Amino acid sequence: MAPEEAVVARVGxxxxxxxxxxxxxxxxxxxxxxxxxxxxxxxxxxxxxxxxDRPLSLVRFPDGxxxxxxxxxxxxxxxxxxxRLAPIKSKDKENYxxxxxxxxxxxxxxxxxxxxxxxxxxxxxxxxxxxxDFAVFDIDPSEGTTWEDVKVVARLxxxxxxxxxxxxxxxxxxxxxxxxxxxxxxxxTYREIQSxxxxxxxxxxxxxxxxxxxxxxxxxxxxxxxxxxxxxARGQTIGAxxxxxxxxxxxxxxxxxxxxxxNAHPQKWNIKVAPRRLEEVGDLFLPALSTKQDLDPVLKGLxxx
Numbered sequence: 001m002a003p004e005e006a007v008v009a010r011v012g013x014x015x016x017x018x019x020x021x022x023x024x025x026x027x028x029x030x031x032x033x034x035x036x037x038x039x040x041x042x043x044x045x046x047x048x049x050x051x052x053d054r055p056l057s058l059v060r061f062p063d064g065x066x067x068x069x070x071x072x073x074x075x076x077x078x079x080x081x082x083x084r085l086a087p088i089k090s091k092d093k094e095n096y097x098x099x100x101x102x103x104x105x106x107x108x109x110x111x112x113x114x115x116x117x118x119x120x121x122x123x124x125x126x127x128x129x130x131x132x133d134f135a136v137f138d139i140d141p142s143e144g145t146t147w148e149d150v151k152v153v154a155r156l157x158x159x160x161x162x163x164x165x166x167x168x169x170x171x172x173x174x175x176x177x178x179x180x181x182x183x184x185x186x187x188x189t190y191r192e193i194q195s196x197x198x199x200x201x202x203x204x205x206x207x208x209x210x211x212x213x214x215x216x217x218x219x220x221x222x223x224x225x226x227x228x229x230x231x232x233a234r235g236q237t238i239g240a241x242x243x244x245x246x247x248x249x250x251x252x253x254x255x256x257x258x259x260x261x262x263n264a265h266p267q268k269w270n271i272k273v274a275p276r277r278l279e280e281v282g283d284l285f286l287p288a289l290s291t292k293q294d295l296d297p298v299l300k301g302l303x304x305x
């Protein structure tokens with residue numbers, strides 16, 4: 001069979017070569033690479049503000065989700081000259097990693113055409129990589145727990161944030177769990193942010209020890225919901241809001257209102273229905289970009305060390 005003919009599309013200010021648009025990426029659903037590209041292009045006005053200035057760890061599945069994907073932090077060879085890159089020192093400080101920055105629709109479409117399904121931005125921006133502007137509660141069910149358990153734990157997190165007069169913005173992960181983003185002033189180190197989330201998670205665990213765990217070992221989490229506070233570390237990433245997941249059904253990580261939590265489900269929206277929801281409710285995460293909250297009162301109350 002001859003390879004599918006490439007198409008050159010004008011996206012934004014540049015031309016992007018699109019290849020193999022008919023390749024099936026989700027075999028059980030029939031969704032194609034073209035469907036993926038179309039989704040990211042349609043939601044570009046919503047997702048781009050949340051990717052702006054953030055180094056990206058990309059997960060590529062050039063043969064679809066039935067084949068093993070791979071992480072890519074360093075920009076691949078052949079990246080277009082108009083794609084912005086952010087050179088950031090690696091953890092060992094011995095070399096630089098050229099992270100992709102997604103500033104416009106053409107970069108988003110180029111990424112999707114490269115087989116990028118999952119987009120994972122840093123919690124900090126490239127010009128201040130050591131100072132995140134979000135703290136994140138990553139709430140994951142373990143074996144022996146349900147989505148109903150996740151919802152209970154999420155409400156406990158919200159109640160605690162309310163007592164501290166802090167706003168949290170929830171989104172379903174697109175997999176099995178829920179993320180609660182707490183926007184903060186970008187003046188705290190990752191260590192301080194992680195200490196804040198760990199402290200809050202400990203309070204939630206102590207309030208509901210039957211169902212909440214902070215155990216790192218998966219085998220020790222059975223029957224409990226895990227709050228993954230170590231995700232708040234330099235170089236760690238959380239799936240992008242409106243980002244697609246490499247799972248059956250092509251689910252999307254979607255923001256919700258707290259009052260929607262009761263009827264929400266982590267895989268309720270996918271690449272076919274998510275654009276319609278965005279047209280109806282707009283970007284529920286947009287206020288998170290302009291909200292800058294002070295954690296000093298909570299951090300000052302933490303135990304020494």
